[in-house]
Amino acid sequence: MFELDTRSRKPIYEQLVEKLKQLIINNVLKEDEKLPSVRELAQQLTINPNTIQKAYRELESLGYIYSLKGKGSFVHPIEKSDNVEELNKVREELKRLFAEAIYLGMTEKEIESLLHEVKGGQKND
Amino acid sequence: MFELDTRSRKPIYEQLVEKLKQLIINNVLKEDEKLPSVRELAQQLTINPNTIQKAYRELESLGYIYSLKGKGSFVHPIEKSDNVEELNKVREELKRLFAEAIYLGMTEKEIESLLHEVKGGQKND
Amino acid sequence: MFELDTRSRKPIYEQLVEKLKQLIINNVLKEDEKLPSVRELAQQLTINPNTIQKAYRELESLGYIYSLKGKGSFVHPIEKSDNVEELNKVREELKRLFAEAIYLGMTEKEIESLLHEVKGGQKND
């Protein structure tokens, strides 16, 4: 399910956060769907449960999931999160990337077509 | 010349790389222009020369500058670099960010207007 | 009657306590009015009766309701309760919150207008 690079300088839990974010964003994990339990995922990835916890915690504070004692962790429906801070981060990063892309020779058209491509592929059901 | 945030959790050398990249991208540092020497910049920013060195090395491997032994570091003319690797990285990152932005509620229009804004501000010689 | 957020990390019984407190505070549940029976409410909210029980016990110890064996639970008339303990708690919490609000940049005016807003909305019979 995941490919984690235990040798990377990037902490495992951050890699996990990224991967899970992608799954949520791309609607592979749907609203209110249950994520694998901490222990389950830990065993599956042969990683310490605490590390999974840390990732889940981070995802919760970022507004991507919610966790219930005794029940599990679930994908947070977007409408309710309305995450201003995350949005600002994304805006800044977009500006930085646009400048870089243009510098490297990409045209506005190319960038826009990339956007449409992504937009089309996004599963919105 | 620079504003380095010694408070940021980001390593200083990474901040330097980013700042210098920005200067090159925005054409403040022009093609083949000489960058400040390591020692000079180190003194100016009251930072360890090793840190500057590390940043320059990083920029070189990214294709933004080239170094000549005993002469210094210079801005890499973009036509000559034609950095396919970097371009692919940027494309992938753009796709990732677009998906995230859309997920967080940004519309295509918003994203495009952000692009035009950046494009407009870019200094193209 | 209630909207309980089963997704919230807050225990359900605590949510119940809060909601019932609100109803009492806003005079929706009047002095000496009978609260729904534990079983009744449990069925209505499809929640374990023990959870309701726990909430009622909490409300009783906070001085908001009183229970009569075999008869049910009732709203405690406020004049009779004269809950000094609760008042002191609230005063302390207000002081803490005021300091925090000011620290985060709220002005006295903002805070006061928030107070008037709440005061206006309060149903005082």
Add this chain to the structure above:
Amino acid sequence: MFELDTRSRKPIYEQLVEKLKQLIINNVLKEDEKLPSVRELAQQLTINPNTIQKAYRELESLGYIYSLKGKGSFVHPIEKSDNVEELNKVREELKRLFAEAIYLGMTEKEIESLLHEVKGGQKND
């Protein structure tokens, strides 16, 4: 320096977060002042360093402190944080508390005088 209740249902790290928040809000710990190191505080409180870490992490993500590898943790200057999420939380809690205070018999005047008292005592140097 701190009084921690290891028996409380409230996690130690949360108690720590609260205490440190208070110290920062009340300007006992000033802008950019260094907090005790993780290990130092751990030893002082006879608590595991990981628990302190967790508290510091939380404080960082709340915008109250910033941490630098190899240097330490420091109080985040307020102007830069501009913490929207925290502010919204505080506003909601204020509304809740105001309603409760009024119900328990406090007058607007009392509440306002409490506010002025706090405002006056806040150290703004």
Add this chain to the structure above:
DNA sequence: GTGGTCTAGACCACA
């Protein structure tokens, strides 16, 4: 010496 990550293993609260 500092913060940060990770593991192993125990225990608690909630359902």
Add this chain to the structure above:
DNA sequence: GTGGTCTAGACCACT
């Protein structure tokens, strides 16, 4: 069974 907390102890990266 679930998430959550805590400890003990090891190791890493950055100053």
